[in-house]
Amino acid sequence: MTTMPIRLTAAPLRAEDIAAIARRRSRVEISPDIHARIRTSRAVVERHAAQKRPIYGLTTALGAAVDTPLGEEDLIAYQRRIAFGHAVGFGPALPRDAVRAMMAVRIAGMAAGGTGISPSVFEGLVAALNAGLHPVVPALGSLGAADLSPLAHMTLGLMGHGQAEYGGEILPAAEALKRAGLPPLEIHAKDGHAIIVANSLSVAQGCLALEDVERAYLWSLKAIALNLEAFRGNVSALDDGAMAARPAFGQREVAAQLRDLLAGSALFADGAARRIQDPLSYRCVPQVWGALSHAIEEARAATEIELASSGDNPVVLAAEDRIVSHGNFDMTAFVLSWERLGQALAHAAAAIANRTIKLMSPVVAGLPRFLASEGQNRIGLAILQKPIAALEAEIRFLANPMSLTPIAVSDWIEDQASMAPGVIAKLSQIIDRLRYLIAMELIASAHALEIRGVMPELGRGAAEAYAAVRGYVAPLTEDRELGSDTARIAEMIAAG
Numbered sequence: 340m341t342t343m344p345i346r347l348t349a350a351p352l353r354a355e356d357i358a359a360i361a362r363r364r365s366r367v368e369i370s371p372d373i374h375a376r377i378r379t380s381r382a383v384v385e386r387h388a389a390q391k392r393p394i395y396g397l398t399t400a401l402g403a404a405v406d407t408p409l410g411e412e413d414l415i416a417y418q419r420r421i422a423f424g425h426a427v428g429f430g431p432a433l434p435r436d437a438v439r440a441m442m443a444v445r446i447a448g449m450a451a452g453g454t455g456i457s458p459s460v461f462e463g464l465v466a467a468l469n470a471g472l473h474p475v476v477p478a479l480g481s482l483g484a485a486d487l488s489p490l491a492h493m494t495l496g497l498m499g500h501g502q503a504e505y506g507g508e509i510l511p512a513a514e515a516l517k518r519a520g521l522p523p524l525e526i527h528a529k530d531g532h533a534i535i536v537a538n539s540l541s542v543a544q545g546c547l548a549l550e551d552v553e554r555a556y557l558w559s560l561k562a563i564a565l566n567l568e569a570f571r572g573n574v575s576a577l578d579d580g581a582m583a584a585r586p587a588f589g590q591r592e593v594a595a596q597l598r599d600l601l602a603g604s605a606l607f608a609d610g611a612a613r614r615i616q617d618p619l620s621y622r623c624v625p626q627v628w629g630a631l632s633h634a635i636e637e638a639r640a641a642t643e644i645e646l647a648s649s650g651d652n653p654v655v656l657a658a659e660d661r662i663v664s665h666g667n668f669d670m671t672a673f674v675l676s677w678e679r680l681g682q683a684l685a686h687a688a689a690a691i692a693n694r695t696i697k698l699m700s701p702v703v704a705g706l707p708r709f710l711a712s713e714g715q716n717r718i719g720l721a722i723l724q725k726p727i728a729a730l731e732a733e734i735r736f737l738a739n740p741m742s743l744t745p746i747a748v749s750d751w752i753e754d755q756a757s758m759a760p761g762v763i764a765k766l767s768q769i770i771d772r773l774r775y776l777i778a779m780e781l782i783a784s785a786h787a788l789e790i791r792g793v794m795p796e797l798g799r800g801a802a803e804a805y806a807a808v809r810g811y812v813a814p815l816t817e818d819r820e821l822g823s824d825t826a827r828i829a830e831m832i833a834a835g
């Protein structure tokens with residue numbers, strides 16, 4: 340599946356642009372002003388190199404070896420060694436969409452003009468991405484103080500070393516380049532360092548996670564609406580006046596979204612609710628999902644700052660003819676936003692789990708135990724409570740922070756790091772589990788609605804959600820295996 344081309348201009352890309360490139364094979368086009376920006380930045384690098392100025396990663400070695408000057412004869416050879424010397428990744432290969440996203444994010448970073456990359460290397464990276472050539476990149480090995488190892492493996496693949504995917508095959512990288520009709524990257528002064536000194540994997544994974552979490556968030560609201568209908572919940576918890584009395588982050592907007600999903604529902608009639616006040620997992624939905632909505636937007640803002648910027652160290656300030664060392668590669672603000680989002684998702688997961696289990700309680704919901712409508716000699720949905728409890732516990736564990744600075748490396752010089760790739764990876768694991776929880780709430784709510792017999796009274800959005808569920812999963816008229824039902828609904832959620 341392909342979509343419209345994504346054009347790099349002076350306006351920065353958005354997270355959804357990276358997802359379109361990575362997952363829907365949108366082609367990347369480069370505007371003339373970006374080509375001009377790349378050439379201008381490169382001219383500064385070449386001028387400083389010719390003047391033999393001490394520039395980190397250009398005329399000096401890296402890390403603790405910054406005190407080692409590079410001779411003129413070593414300027415290019417050292418840059419080639421950088422890719423080999425930093426390719427220390429391990430574990431399973433990154434999925435194709437993550438590699439494509441990483442390539443796209445690095446292109447966007449170069450387009451910001453701070454790298455000083457050679458135009459031919461920039462164009463080679465764009466050509467490889469558009470051709471569908473993807474180096475094989477191990478998933479593990481980055482501290483998140485620039486994703487050095489993943490980007491080094493990417494660089495080696497584009498230089499013709501290691502392996503790469505092309506046309507659905509994993510091939511020696513040199514053969515993949517040959518089949519794609521692409522020359523290996525020719526590395527010049529500063530290029531090796533310029534390619535890898537960025538947090539492109541972390542930002543790429545963040546862009547993909549934003550698409551995933553947004554889809555899960557929207558389906559979770561539909562599941563809540565369906566559950567409220569089945570539970571016969573009290574919609575006073577969605578009252579705008581009550582929300583305005585203490586307008587915490589996002590809660591008025593969430594309440595409005597739920598009122599819209601429930602528009603036309605009999606729940607708004609006097610006396611429709613079974614209780615004056617429902618359990619907190621129902622009553623506090625606007626507050627919990629409002630916090631989640633706010634956390635998603637904070638993570639998006641942090642990600643798009645990185646996407647629009649040049650975190651390269653040193654950064655080329657072409658307008659001032661300067662190359663400046665700094666610490667803009669540090670991702671503390673970025674990871675704290677994503678850690679917050681993981682914890683917000685854990686709060687939502689606990690609420691989903693509690694609501695779904697309560698819907699199966701005759702005492703709380705006023706429906707047959709475990710929604711076993713054919714009698715207590717049937718299992719009904721009882722067994723779903725076990726994976727619900729397991730997944731909620733796993734999400735709670737994954738929401739614990741891991742971004743506290745790891746041990747110092749590089750002869751104690753590099754003593755601060757964010758663990759950004761690991762933070763985003765565990766957030767993605769939370770989203771994977773959350774989809775199953777949402778799926779089980781949808782399945783239980785649809786079945787409870789049928790037992791309660793209130794189908795003609797549903798709000799418009801709830802009715803649409805019910806129809807979507809029944810489009811994938813048949814009504815439960817007799818005990819059957821429920822794992823595949825849950826998986827089908829989870830896949831629907833993932834597909835958006």
